Amino acid sequence: MSATLEIRGMCKSFGGIVVADSIDLDLMAGRVLGLIGPNGAGKTSLFNLVCGVVKPDAGSVSLDGRSLEALPTYERARMGLARTWQNLRLFPSLSVMDNLMLGPRAYSADSLMDVFFRPSQIRAHEAEARDRALDILERTGLSPIAHSRVQDISFGQQKLVGVARALMNEARCLLLDEPMAGVEGQTYALIQKAVRDIAASGVAICVVEHNVAFIRDLCDEGVFMFAGKVLARGSVEQLINDPHLTELYFGT
C-alpha cells in the first residue's frame, strides 16, 4: 500500500536553528500517526513545510502521488490537505457557521464569474456547504453554538471549531496541531471521537500532541522528533517506554 502523504528529505533551518533535518515520513490512509517531541523539536515547522507556509531548503512532499512542491498553500488545500493550528487561527469576525462555510475545497464564490453571472449556482453551492457544515456541527456537538461569535465560546469549543472547519475540506490528509492542549471534559471525548471517525473514513491523519494519554488512546503509531530529526518510529507504548527518548523529552 502506498502512502497518502509522502515526505522525503525535508530540510529547513532558521538561521542556526535546524527545524527539519532530512525528514522522511509517510502517512497512510485510514491511520492516525502521533508526532511526539519536546518543545521546539520542529513539529509545527514540519506541518508548515508540508502546507507550503514555510519554504523548505530541500526535500519534497507529495499527496496521493502528486508532488506539492510547486504549489502555493491554497492549491495544496484544494488537493485535499487540511490542518488545524496550534494557535487556533479562527476568524473572529465570523460566526462559527461562517468559519465552516469557507472550508470546502471548492468555495461557492471562488469564481467571480459565478458571483456575477450564475447566482443559482452560487445558491446551490452555498446550500450544499451549509448542509455539510450543519452535519459536521451536529457530529461535533457544536450545533447549539452555530451562530455564536468565536470569541463567545469556550476555549475547548474553539479548538473543536478549528477541527470542524478543517473537516469541511473532506481532506485526504489531515494535520492536527495540538488539538487537545487546554481542552478537557466532554470536548476531549468529542474531539477524540471526531478524529477516530475521520480516520475510519480513510483519511491519513497526523496529530501533534503533548497529552500522552490522548496519543496512546488514539494513534495507531507514533514517531519521536527531536531537534528536527525523526529519531524513532513505532507503537506509542514503545516510544513512551524508551528511557532514552523520555530523557530527551523531559530534558533531564
Add this chain to the structure above:
Amino acid sequence: MDYVFTILILIGLFVILASSFDLVIGHCGLISIAHPIFYAIGAYISAMLSKQYGLPVPVSILCGGVGALLASALVAVPALRVSGDYLLIASIGFQLGLIELAKHFHEIGGAGGLTNIPSFLIKDFGRESYVVLVLVLAALTVLFIRWLTQGPYGRMMTAMRDDELAFSMLGRNAIWVKVAVFAIGSGIAGIAGGLYAHYFRFLEPDQFGLLQSSAVLTMVVVGGMRTTMGPVIGAIVLQLMPQVITFFNLPPSILGPLQGLLFTGLVLFFMFVRPQGLLPAADLWVGRKQQGDAGQSAKEARS
C-alpha cells in the same frame, strides 16, 4: 440653480468614490490611498475617446471604467505578489508618477489642463437629467457594494482580513481576491471619473493628487468603514461643510484657512474621539438571507 446641481453632482460622484474606496480599504483591508488616480484614468480616457475619436459619451465612459480597472490590476498584481503592504507604496508611486507624466503630456492638455471635453447633456432635458443620472448611478453603486459584501464574496473578504494564512489554508486564493476587489473598486472610480469629465468639461492633473486621496479617505473614516451608509454620509457631510461656510460671506483670506482648519479638526476629532466613524460597523459579519436559509431553519427546528 446651477450651483445646487453642481453640488448634487459632486455629492453623487463622491458617494461613488467613497463607497468604492471603502470596498477596497474597509471591506477588503487593502491599504492603498491612490483611489483618485483611477478616477483620473477613467476621466481622461473617457474625455479623450469622445473628444479625439468621437465615441459616444456613454461608450467612452464605460471604456474609462474598463481602463481604470485594467490599470489598477497592472499595479496590484506585481505589488500584491510581493506583499500586502507593498501595495501602498506601489500605488502612491503610480499615482504621483502618472500625475507628473500627465503634466508633460500635451496631447492630453498637460499641466494646463484638458479643455472642451464634450458635454453629455441631453438637449431638451438640461442639467436636471444629469443630476438624476449621477444620483441613480451613486445609489446603484452603493447597492452593488452592499450586495457584494453581504454575499459569499463578502464572507471571503472578512475572513481574509481576519487571518490571511488560515484563509489560504482553507483553499482560498488571497492574492486573487485582493486583485479582483482592487480592480472592481478602481473600475467603479473610473466610471465616476468619466461622469465628472463630461459635466465639468475640464480636467487638470493636479486635481487627482494626495489632497483628493485624503478627502476620500476622510469621507470613509468620518462616515464609518465597512458600513453601507457610512461612506454616503461621509461624502455628503464633507461635501456640504465647505459650502455651508461660504454662506457666511467671510473674506477669502479667512475662508480658506477656516475650511482647512475644519477639515483637519474633523479628522483629528474622529481619530481620537470616534475612530469607528459616525456609523460603527458591526463586529460580526452577517450575510444576507438566502433561500437556503429556509431549509436551514427547518433542519435546525427538527434537531
